[in-house]
Amino acid sequence: MLKLLKYTLLTSFLLFASVSQAQVKVLASINKRVISLNENVNFQVTVEGSQKTLMPKFEKLTGFSILQGPSISRQMSFVNGHQSKSVTYSYILKPNAVGSQTIGPVTVKVGSQKYRTKPIQVEIVKGNKNNSKNDPAGTADLSTDQNIFLNLQVDKSEVYANGQISLALTLYYKDVDITDVTQPDFKLKGFFVYDDGGRPVQQRVMIDNMIYQSVRFQKLLIPLSAGKHKIGPFSIDVTIRVPIRGKRRRDPFDDNFFGGSIFGDFFGNYKTKIVSVKSNPVTVNIRKLPLTGKPDGFSGAVGNFSLNVDVSPKTVQVGEPVTLTVKLSGKGNIDNASIDMPKDTRGFRIYEPETTRDSRVSEGQLVGKRTYKQAMVPTSTNAVLIPAINFSYFNPETKKYVSLKRGPFKLKVKPMPEDSKLRITELTSIRNNQGSIRILNQDIFPITTSVDSLGSSKRAINNPAFYTLVIAPAAAWIILAAFARRRNRMLNDTALYRRTNASKKVKARLKKARSALKNDNNKLFYLELSDALTHFIADQIHIPAAQVTAITLSKILTGYGIPQETVEELKNTLEYCDFGRFAPGEFSKVEAEKRLSASERLITELEKVIS
Amino acid sequence: MLRRYYKPFIIIFAVIALMEFIVPQQCFATDDAYTTFVQANQVYKGTNYSKAISLYNKALSLGFAPGGLYYNLGNAYYRNGDLGKAIASYLRARQLLPRNSDVLENLNTARSQTIDKIVPNEPPAALRQFLFLYYKFSLDELLWMTAVLLAAVFLLLSIYTFFRISPIRSFIKITVIVFVIIGTTAAVKFYNILSHSTAVITSKEAVVRAGPGDSYAEIFVIHNGTEIKILEKKDNSAKIKVDKKKGWINVNDIDII
Numbered sequence: 040m041l042k043l044l045k046y047t048l049l050t051s052f053l054l055f056a057s058v059s060q061a062q063v064k065v066l067a068s069i070n071k072r073v074i075s076l077n078e079n080v081n082f083q084v085t086v087e088g089s090q091k092t093l094m095p096k097f098e099k100l101t102g103f104s105i106l107q108g109p110s111i112s113r114q115m116s117f118v119n120g121h122q123s124k125s126v127t128y129s130y131i132l133k134p135n136a137v138g139s140q141t142i143g144p145v146t147v148k149v150g151s152q153k154y155r156t157k158p159i160q161v162e163i164v165k166g167n168k169n170n171s172k173n174d175p176a177g178t179a180d181l182s183t184d185q186n187i188f189l190n191l192q193v194d195k196s197e198v199y200a201n202g203q204i205s206l207a208l209t210l211y212y213k214d215v216d217i218t219d220v221t222q223p224d225f226k227l228k229g230f231f232v233y234d235d236g237g238r239p240v241q242q243r244v245m246i247d248n249m250i251y252q253s254v255r256f257q258k259l260l261i262p263l264s265a266g267k268h269k270i271g272p273f274s275i276d277v278t279i280r281v282p283i284r285g286k287r288r289r290d291p292f293d294d295n296f297f298g299g300s301i302f303g304d305f306f307g308n309y310k311t312k313i314v315s316v317k318s319n320p321v322t323v324n325i326r327k328l329p330l331t332g333k334p335d336g337f338s339g340a341v342g343n344f345s346l347n348v349d350v351s352p353k354t355v356q357v358g359e360p361v362t363l364t365v366k367l368s369g370k371g372n373i374d375n376a377s378i379d380m381p382k383d384t385r386g387f388r389i390y391e392p393e394t395t396r397d398s399r400v401s402e403g404q405l406v407g408k409r410t411y412k413q414a415m416v417p418t419s420t421n422a423v424l425i426p427a428i429n430f431s432y433f434n435p436e437t438k439k440y441v442s443l444k445r446g447p448f449k450l451k452v453k454p455m456p457e458d459s460k461l462r463i464t465e466l467t468s469i470r471n472n473q474g475s476i477r478i479l480n481q482d483i484f485p486i487t488t489s490v491d492s493l494g495s496s497k498r499a500i501n502n503p504a505f506y507t508l509v510i511a512p513a514a515a516w517i518i519l520a521a522f523a524r525r526r527n528r529m530l531n532d533t534a535l536y537r538r539t540n541a542s543k544k545v546k547a548r549l550k551k552a553r554s555a556l557k558n559d560n561n562k563l564f565y566l567e568l569s570d571a572l573t574h575f576i577a578d579q580i581h582i583p584a585a586q587v588t589a590i591t592l593s594k595i596l597t598g599y600g601i602p603q604e605t606v607e608e609l610k611n612t613l614e615y616c617d618f619g620r621f622a623p624g625e626f627s628k629v630e631a632e633k634r635l636s637a638s639e640r641l642i643t644e645l646e647k648v649i650s
Numbered sequence: 651m652l653r654r655y656y657k658p659f660i661i662i663f664a665v666i667a668l669m670e671f672i673v674p675q676q677c678f679a680t681d682d683a684y685t686t687f688v689q690a691n692q693v694y695k696g697t698n699y700s701k702a703i704s705l706y707n708k709a710l711s712l713g714f715a716p717g718g719l720y721y722n723l724g725n726a727y728y729r730n731g732d733l734g735k736a737i738a739s740y741l742r743a744r745q746l747l748p749r750n751s752d753v754l755e756n757l758n759t760a761r762s763q764t765i766d767k768i769v770p771n772e773p774p775a776a777l778r779q780f781l782f783l784y785y786k787f788s789l790d791e792l793l794w795m796t797a798v799l800l801a802a803v804f805l806l807l808s809i810y811t812f813f814r815i816s817p818i819r820s821f822i823k824i825t826v827i828v829f830v831i832i833g834t835t836a837a838v839k840f841y842n843i844l845s846h847s848t849a850v851i852t853s854k855e856a857v858v859r860a861g862p863g864d865s866y867a868e869i870f871v872i873h874n875g876t877e878i879k880i881l882e883k884k885d886n887s888a889k890i891k892v893d894k895k896k897g898w899i900n901v902n903d904i905d906i907i
Binding site for chain 2: 481482483484485486487488492493494495496498499500505508509511512513515516518519520523
């Protein structure tokens, strides 16, 4: 992604600056080629290379009147020690009549010389060119191909397979505020795509007397197979800042409805828009490499290469290494180029070559270097010849195969001196004895003093942590298992569940009854007390609570060994509650209090007897 | 859902915490014993080996008994010319540090200098590799492994009680198998060490007789440093087996590991 906005100004300065001082250039430009009668055209005269100029003079200006100008802007900059100057005269011209009109030519006196610009044709049409009333955001301008477009170019339309094609994708724009540009996706089938290195090139260019900003993306393509290949079209997403034209809306509802206006206020009434720009496609013809004259051992290298072979030292003793260095460099796809190094040469022991490879794009061309370094050790004085190194490539410029040959190389191999021979035999005799170590002296290893290698003094069977580790998880499991079993029984055995929870429930009910009594809520008191007793009995012997009444009580409770007077008292209490509930009479708080505490006593008694 | 289960977990944690509290924290060897050990090392380096031996033994009696101490003691005996005691010490060191190469090397060096040249009755290397758990790990290491595995089994069982997920079941199975293997190894090793069935001749020359007591006939003589197997003990005599020969020996002539 690019922060184009930042660079736009800078590059425009630099590009003007790059024009050498001695060369004076005068250019005229406009910002629109077709305008309507109620629009204006921006006309600029730029003098590059000097600032000693007089005001430009229109030789001819029919159909226009000067609305404003000229406004003069002078620019001066130093780049790499070179000073560059320029002056720009800007006019705003208003068309007076419909039709094709000509601006200029304009003459400018620079120093003592007079310069004349080319006349520029402008088409003036009737009415509104853009129906701006229907387009308050002013976006219609942007979608037109004139202000922003993408151009795809290749340097050659015909190339040999494995050759090189330089590809340039250029985005041109003017009168557009670009904040962001996506990198195009250069995936191509049938091509190796090399990065051209560096960032996209930004320039100011003049097309059709109009000045455009341009951003150029460059790639280097290596076609892999022959045939007609279509490259592109590519597309780039461009983020554009668009000023919101027209009346500013004050209505807050309107603001929210259309959205973005809040931000528009912050950013000076702009909104961003993403425009997808598509380039033209390009067709290239990839030719097969000619079959005639194809040398043996051609590895597919296309380009222009040079081969350098070096042998050093040229004079050696038997057993000493000789280094064979092969350097291949040049323009072209060096990744495809390979050299057959000597492998099986008589009289030499040969080691695997060390290779380095380096390829990069320089000035639109793929250049590279490949180095092989091979150690060769002569094993006898007969080894005097290192075979020649061959390399062949296809030169697309001359359309011919080229074969390069370096060598063979002659060596001067001296015999080995006597004492080094001895050394070798000694070494071999020692080697042969391998496998049995001659023991010189037998002794023990020294004592240990470091705490780390002492080991623990504490035994596991004396360590409480050990027993904890054995017992605790087992105990934990037993507790958990017991708990789980009980829970399961509760879930499956309703009677047990009811019995276990009966006392908890009855306590809650009695508490409610007590609070009802306190609040003088007689009805609730009777109800809670009666419920407490009946539910408790029902839970304990596992029957529906509705079955427990004053009448059925004695029948139900037979066989549980409950004393007669307890049953009687229970029955009385239940009857008392029923009377209270259904035949309201005089309410005695003292009596109620008595009944309540009696019930508590009865419940404890029942609990003891039943369970 | 978990809230229903929090109760038993609290109980368990309480129990564990309580156990840590109740079980008396046995102290590590006193500083005194360690100082004695360090002192012994210095004396050893000053080549006063008999003093070093007595200091090492003092540290042992004070409760400081790491494998390294037995190794140093063995070195001291070796330097002092007491081959049998040296081998006995190295064997004790090996029980505690079975993978320490210095211990094994010194034991071999000492063994190679014995007079009888009887190869100790040890299984071949391949079998030792196969039973690596037995031969490459000390009793303590095996016991700790067993305990950890047992804990893992119960932990997994506890989890399984509440979350009946089938992967836990297979985990439990695997853990139980490993536990049984290591536990058995630990048990065998424990038994072998407790049975004290190995001994080393510590006197210069020991007479092996046909029965317990000096009145029995002499069968053969073995020398300092020879490792023997003890079959039974009676009073002051022990029935031994060495190199397929059996007989009775005076316990004063041997050091039982």
